Amino acid sequence: MEIEKTIATLHPLERKVLPALKETNSFDKIAEKTKLQKVEVMRALQWLQNKKLVRMSKNLQEEINLGENGLKYKEKGLPEKSFLQFVMKHEPCSLEELQKGTGLSREEFSISLGILKSKQLIDIAKEKTIIIKLSNKAREEGKKTSLLNKLFEVENFLNKPFPIYTSQLKDEEKKVLEELKKRKEIVKINIVKIITAQPTEIGNKIIMHGIQEKDILDRLTVDVLKSGSWKNKKIRSYDVSINVPNIFGGKRHFVNHAVDYIKKIWMDLGFKEMNGNFVQTSFWDLDALFVPQDHPARDMQDTFYIKEPAYGKLPQELMRRVKATHENGWTTGSKGWQYEWSERIAKDNLLRTHTTVLSAQTIAKLKKEGLPAKFFSVGKVFRNETLSWKSLFEFIQVEGIVVDPNANFKHLKGYLKEFFAKMGFPDVRIRPGHFPYTEPSCECDVWHSKKNQWVEVGGAGIFRPEVVKPLLGFECPVLAWGLGMERTIMEYYNITDVRDIYKNDLKQLREAKLWMK
Amino acid sequence: MPTINISRKVFEEYVGKKLPTDKLKDRISYLGTDLEDATNNEIIVEVFPNRPDMLSVQGFSRAFSSFIGAKTGLRNYKVEHSHEKVIIDKSVKDVRPYTACAIVRNMHFDDEKIKEVIDIQEKLHITYGRNRKKVAIGIYPYEKIKTPITFKAENPEDIIFQPLEFPREINALQILKQHPAGKEYGHLLEGKKKFPVFRDANNEVLSVPPIINSHKTGKISEKTTNVFIECSGFDFNVLEKCLNIIIAALHEMGSKIYSMDLIDGNKKYTTPDLRPEEMKVDIGFINKWLGLTLKENEMKKMLERMGYGYSNKKALIPAYRADIIHQTDLAEDIAIAYGYENFKETIPHVATIAEEDKFEVFKRKVSDLLVGLGLLEASTYNLTNEDFQNKRMNAKLELIGLANSISSDYNRLRAWVIPSLMEILSNNKHHEYPQKIFTIGRIFKKNEKFDTNIEENERLAVALASEKTDYTEIRQALDYLLRSIGVKYDVKGTEHNSFIGGRVARVSINGKNIAYMGEIHPEVLLDWNLEVPVAAFELNLTELFEIINK
Structure with a gap:
């Protein structure tokens, strides 16, 4: 009964392969016998093995095949045989006669000479010239049997059904093989994996029982359904626990999964999205943020400047306010940076170095009635660096601002803590930092429980009045932060080389797990 | 940002209190300096650029000592008047108009102390001094100088002296070409007809700021006990601050500070002024x-x-x-x-309404449709190069270049997105086909209507690659997308060198071109080392979005 149940689960390939095991255990032979492709046989054997009907074994074997000369000698005969035949007919003969008469190549000739000599079948005598004749021993033995039989061992070997395996050879044959190995291109030896399959006890029982094809329906087809013929048959069972080949569907890039999640966090907290250009004037990217024009951040080595068009246009009214703020603080109550501000420098086009530029542009559009207001963006920023395992020239910044007349430093900590908790980092540390546009300025760290240390994740602060008042027209605290994303993404996707995030390896993209946060 | 590397023992002497390492680390972080490392022997901290006063062991210890409550409040710096003069000649007003100076006595230099002072000077040069452009600092053995000192500008050929650690006397122009400091900082005097120079009462050259001191009168040695210090530059307030930072550190080393009178035309200043x-x-x-x-x-x-x-x-x-x-x-x-x-984290109860950017929403919807077709999304760089954008594509688009990219593979902004996908296909030949990919990316072109004179658009590019890929397949994808969005469009044959002639089309809505699509030309495939047919389209999402919302 058990057996019949098992038989019912057998796949058509298994039905062909299993009976073949009665006659052979060799993988190749099974394929030959069943006329199946090797992949099919392999699949069937694996299935059978999973069902414990077959035990497969793989071992490494020396496989012997004939080489170029081996094939030639098999067909035309061994060179030493031709040599000996000639000597038998024409002895004694000189080397020259022999060479001409046998037509052997120099190499074959000298090998043949060597072999026959070592088998003591010929003698080499030196008279005027060198003379070859049969040895006395050969003559004696020659009476009993044909001398040529002496070379049978090798000939027999060449006539074996190749490929053959060293492990199957008898000891005498192994000796012959050793000799042949020394000769050029007669045998080729490879190490190969040999697969054999043995039926198990149950497997044997099933083979003995016989596998009936009829009355089992392998597939439901339209015809079968229409005719109702399935009613009299048993539908073959599957081994439903077995693995099937992988398929891949379409998928968003894994970074965008993470980005969507981050956007959702800010939206859940009531933030509105900001968007804007990658190319910006220095004015918006730096001057409007009260970064003095001789600040190291403007250095060529940090910032990508545009070659052509190298300059942009500035909003005149705002520019006047920003200029005054830099030079003497304007009406912000600040002393300003006390230098002569240059419009020329502010016009330089660059690739935005932070999405804080979007915050500046957003604040410039706000009206008093619109407050309080909260904004975020998740966008690309640029830094003039070479690509390496730890640095990118384009990366994502998570930006946020809270424009609220009642905002204060405690709220800044509150928003950041909330965000990072949702990102999976419940412990956040804020310590003093420095940015020219925030006061107080902070560095944010999160506690990394796997690494057991604090990890830097970005900067934050309250925008200076020197930033806000020229843009907004009046004073108002603006909480602001700019956070890095790539490290968290790398962590989640087990990426150690930051370049791999944007490598677009299709296998990586196809198999990327979902952002399950 | 600059780091300082200080001995823990010296630090603790200055601070006047010892803390266990853990506590020390914690306090350094919360003082507003970035701790790199702290061991039993050494402390390494990064100092933020707003606090140049912490760039010395004295300055850092001073701040730390107050912070932990060991020695709080305003420090008192005693300054005596020396009545010595520095005369600022009006000739120097065009090249390096200001200086702030001081005399410091009782320095008792040894090797270690000389190193310490030079270190403060160098750190200030790099940071607050913006590589000597804004401030250059000179320190001289006072014993070798006769006052009054004059700060003036002269023809560089006439300024002849032996620069520091140089074998012979040369003139200031030669210094720019021959002396290492001249080569490094010469650009700061570029185009100046006259060079600034400090000379003493014997008309000996002390230095040519911001380049180099004289070997004779401007080299500190173990024999030096008193020094003359000057800071020169363009903003008197900045110079005063810089001088004060150095003076405060030297004062804490145990020396005595003497002020000098600066005679600047008919004005007279006295520096240093350490009053708060x-x-x-x-x-x-x-x-x-x-x-x-x-x-x-x-x-x-x-x-x-x-x-x-x-x-x-x-x-x-x-x-x-x-x-x-x-x-x-x-x-x-x-x-x-x-x-x-x-500070206790607080989230205020403020009602604001969340909103996702509408175009971002549209982009996501487009992506979702394509994912439904079994396409993989790629994420690609905006920076690329001429070879990828034009040469390999047999195209001739005008590309916007970067002025200063350090990588020649990434020195242009892209003008179209299909090349980014070709690069991906080219890098993924070892992976299973069919390969069906898309990306939404930004492109850049000149346009004076925009503030930056550059227009940015977002484009969707789709590329399909398999043995059976053809025009029909790419057309089906575009049709499906535009049908789902619900717009009417025309498809007309066109010519494009990146595609096969007769298998490339323009797609337009109400006469406005918004996309092109076709089978990639075999020559282009060859350029990318591809051995399978590729069909692709590129669609201007920015414009499509505008059309939909009209």
Whole structure:
């Protein structure tokens, strides 16, 4: 009964392969016998093995095949045989006669000479010239049997059904093989994996029982359904626990999964999205943020400047306010940076170095009635660096601002803590930092429980009045932060080389797990 | 940002208190310096650019000592008047108009001390001095100088002296070509007809700022006990601050400070002036800014923990602080003294309405449709190169270049997106086909209508690659997308060198071209080392979005 149940689960390939095991255990032979492709046989054997009907074994074997000369000698005969035949007919003969008469190549000739000599079948005598004749021993033995039989061992070997395996050879044959190995291109030896399959006890029982094809329906087809013929048959069972080949569907890039999640966090907290250009004037990217024009951040080595068009246009009214703020603080109550501000420098086009530029542009559009207001963006920023395992020239910044007349430093900590908790980092540390546009300025760290240390994740602060008042027209605290994303993404996707995030390896993209946060 | 590397033993002597390493590390982080490392022997910290006064072991220890409460409040720096003069000649006004100077006695130099002083000088040069452009600092053995000193400008050929560590006398022009410091900083005097020079009463050259001192009169040795210090540059306030920072450190080394009179035309200044500046403390503003309710006395204590003095509702700002220009700067220092870690996280109950950017929503919907077709999304760089954008594509688009990219593979902004996908296909030949990919990316072109004179659009590019890929397949994808969005469009044959002639089309809506699509030309495939047919389209999403919303 058990057996019949098992038989019912057998796949058509298994039905062909299993009976073949009665006659052979060799993988190749099974394929030959069943006329199946090797992949099919392999699949069937694996299935059978999973069902414990077959035990497969793989071992490494020396496989012997004939080489170029081996094939030639098999067909035309061994060179030493031709040599000996000639000597038998024409002895004694000189080397020259022999060479001409046998037509052997120099190499074959000298090998043949060597072999026959070592088998003591010929003698080499030196008279005027060198003379070859049969040895006395050969003559004696020659009476009993044909001398040529002496070379049978090798000939027999060449006539074996190749490929053959060293492990199957008898000891005498192994000796012959050793000799042949020394000769050029007669045998080729490879190490190969040999697969054999043995039926198990149950497997044997099933083979003995016989596998009936009829009355089992392998597939439901339209015809079968229409005719109702399935009613009299048993539908073959599957081994439903077995693995099937992988398929891949379409998928968003894994970074965008993470980005969507981050956007959702800010939206859940009531933030509105900001968007804007990658190319910006220095004015918006730096001057409007009260970064003095001789600040190291403007250095060529940090910032990508545009070659052509190298300059942009500035909003005149705002520019006047920003200029005054830099030079003497304007009406912000600040002393300003006390230098002569240059419009020329502010016009330089660059690739935005932070999405804080979007915050500046957003604040410039706000009206008093619109407050309080909260904004975020998740966008690309640029830094003039070479690509390496730890640095990118384009990366994502998570930006946020809270424009609220009642905002204060405690709220800044509150928003950041909330965000990072949702990102999976419940412990956040804020310590003093420095940015020219925030006061107080902070560095944010999160506690990394796997690494057991604090990890830097970005900067934050309250925008200076020197930033806000020229843009907004009046004073108002603006909480602001700019956070890095790539490290968290790398962590989640087990990426150690930051370049791999944007490598677009299709296998990586196809198999990327979902952002399950 | 600059780091300082200081001996823990020396640090603890200056601080006047020893802390266990863990506590020390914690306090350094919360003082507002980035701790790199702290061991039993050594402390390495990164100093933020707003605090050049912390760039020495003296300055850092001073701030730390106040912060942990070991020695709080305003430090008193005693300055005596030397009555020595520095005359600023009007000739120097065109090249390097200002200087601030001092004499320091009782220095007792040894190897270690010389190194320390030079280190402070160099750190200040790089940071606050913006590589000597804004401030150049000179330190001279006072014994070898005869006062009064003159700061003036002269023809560089006439300034002949032996520059520091150079074998012979040469003139200032030769210094720019031959001396290492001349080569490094010569650009700061580029185009100047006259060079600034300090000369003493014997007309000996002391230095040519911001380049180099004289070997004879400008080299500090172990025999030096008294020094003359000058800072030169373009902004007198900046020079004074810089001088004060050095002087404060030297004072803490145990030396005596003497001021000098600077005669600048008919004006006379006396430097250094280490008296504190005053700033009114707006207690209400600071409390509101920080979300605290500190009383005046508490705020006073916190200011003292940051090295300030306090009297009559005014903060007395140490003369070495260069960064206090607004109430918010005081607020930050008070926050540091209060302890960033002690602020309680709060989320205020403020109702604001969330909104995702509409175009971003549209982009996501487009992506979702394509994912439904079994396509994989790629994420690609905006930076690329001429070879990828044009040469390999057999195209001739005008590309916007970067002025200073350090990588020649990434020195252009892309003008179209299909090449980014071709690069991906080319890099993924070892993976299973069919390969069906898309990306939404930005493209850049010149357009004077925009503030930056550059227009940015977002484009969707799709590329399909398999043995069976053809025009029909790519057309089906575009049709499916545009049908689902619900727009009517025309498809017309066109010519495009990247595609096979007769298998490339323009797609337009109401006469406006919004996409092209076709089978990639075999020559282009060859350029990318591809051995399978590729069909692709590129669609202007920015314009499509505008059309839909009209």
